[in-house]
Amino acid sequence: xxxxxxxxxxxxxxxxxxxxxxxxxxxxxxxxxxxxxxxxxxxxxxxxxxxxxxxxxxxxxxxxxxxxxxxxxxxxxxxxxxxxxxxxxxxxxxxxxxxxxxxxxxxxxxxxxxxxxxxxxxxxxxxxxxxxxxxxxxxxxxxxxxxxxxxxxxxxxxxxxxxxxxxxxxxxxxxxxxxxxxxxxxxxxxxxxxxxxxxxxxxxxxxxxxxxxxxxxxxxxxxx
Numbered sequence: 430x431x432x433x434x435x436x437x438x439x440x441x442x443x444x445x446x447x448x449x450x451x452x453x454x455x456x457x458x459x460x461x462x463x464x465x466x467x468x469x470x471x472x473x474x475x476x477x478x479x480x481x482x483x484x485x486x487x488x489x490x491x492x493x494x495x496x497x498x499x500x501x502x503x504x505x506x507x508x509x510x511x512x513x514x515x516x517x518x519x520x521x522x523x524x525x526x527x528x529x530x531x532x533x534x535x536x537x538x539x540x541x542x543x544x545x546x547x548x549x550x551x552x553x554x555x556x557x558x559x560x561x562x563x564x565x566x567x568x569x570x571x572x573x574x575x576x577x578x579x580x581x582x583x584x585x586x587x588x589x590x591x592x593x594x595x596x597x598x599x600x601x602x603x604x605x606x607x608x609x610x611x612x613x614x615x616x617x618x619x620x621x622x623x624x625x626x627x628x629x630x631x632x633x634x635x636x637x638x639x640x641x642x643x644x645x646x647x648x649x650x651x652x653x
Contacts, residue, residue, distance in 0.1 A: 443474075443530040453504060459566025460508025466531055468493065468513070469503030475533065477515060492516040496565075497542060497587035509606070510545055510565060512536070512586065524653055527612045536652050543651055544586045545595075547642050548578050581643040583650045593650055595643040603627065604653055607640040614644070614653070 455467040469484050472493070478484040481503070487493060488501045494514045495507060507513060513521045513533070520541045521533040546563035551574070554560040559574045563582065569589055576582065576594055583593040595601060598617065603625070605613045615627030615634055625641050627634045644650060 443526075443532065455506035456502065456504040458506040458508075460506055460511075464525075464531065465506035465508045467503060468495065468500055468505045468507050471507055471513070471533065472515070475515075475521075487515070490516075496544060507531075508565065512541060512544055514541060522652065525606060525612055529607070529611050534652065540651055542585050543583060543592065545581055545583050545642070545644060545651055548576055548580050548582065550578060551576070579638070579641075579643075595645060595650065597638075597641060597643045600646070601643050602645045602647075602649060603641040604644045604649075605636055605640045606642055608636050610634050610636055611640075614649070617641070 453467040453470045455462065455465045458465065469481070472478055472484045472487060478487055485503060488503065491499050491501070492515060493500050495505065495511055507523055509523055509525060509531070511523045513523070520536050520538060522536045522540070524532050524534055526532045546565050546567070548561050549564050550562035552560050554570060558570045558572060561569045561571065561576060561582070563569065567589065569582070569584070569591065577596065579597040581595040581597070582591055583595065584590060585592055597603070597620070599619065601617050602614060603617055605611055613627070613629060613634060615629035617625060618628050618633070619626040620638060623638050625636055625638045627636065644653065
């Protein structure tokens with residue numbers, strides 16, 4: 430099905446729900462439906478075009494890339510941490526606001542090829558290499574088992590070159606992607622079981638470990 434009833438759209442979509450009866454549905458992809466928005470809807474909400482025809486023309490002109498790859502499908506899904514470029518000079522990163530809605534922040538040209546991903550699994554692959562499964566659905570091979578599940582990797586897109594490893598450990602800055610303190614950025618003080626304790630401006634915050642995305646050792650590796 431290529432469309433959703435607007436009232437049934439995910440809560441993460443920051444849209445007016447009484448303007449249209451039907452709305453574009455994202456195609457299945459790397460991100461769950463709950464945190465994915467179709468690129469065609471994103472372009473409309475960001476005023477790149479008002480009609481389906483206008484937006485389709487932008488895509489057909491190869492003016493839009495996601496994580497460095499040209500996208501021409503209206504239904505292509507955009508999710509957390511994806512980097513979107515729209516010619517001539519718009520560069521956006523998909524983040525999350527304090528209400529759990531997807532938001533798109535402008536970033537610099539220097540960050541256009543950088544993406545932060547969380548390691549959600551790893552296994553031994555052929556050739557005695559280690560395959561890391563990342564939060565955006567991609568897999569990366571490495572020679573050694575040097576990274577842990579829960580750590581983050583700053584990668585170059587679309588090449589998937591690892592630029593930086595950010596471990597999930599004491600002293601690291603993290604971004605909370607869920608829970609009652611969603612979008613909070615704080616410094617890890619303690620990790621105990623499935624819980625994590627942070628400090629922010631002398632305030633102590635406790636959250637589930639699963640919501641913690643490591644973002645930097647002294648400061649965020651990218652703009653959030």
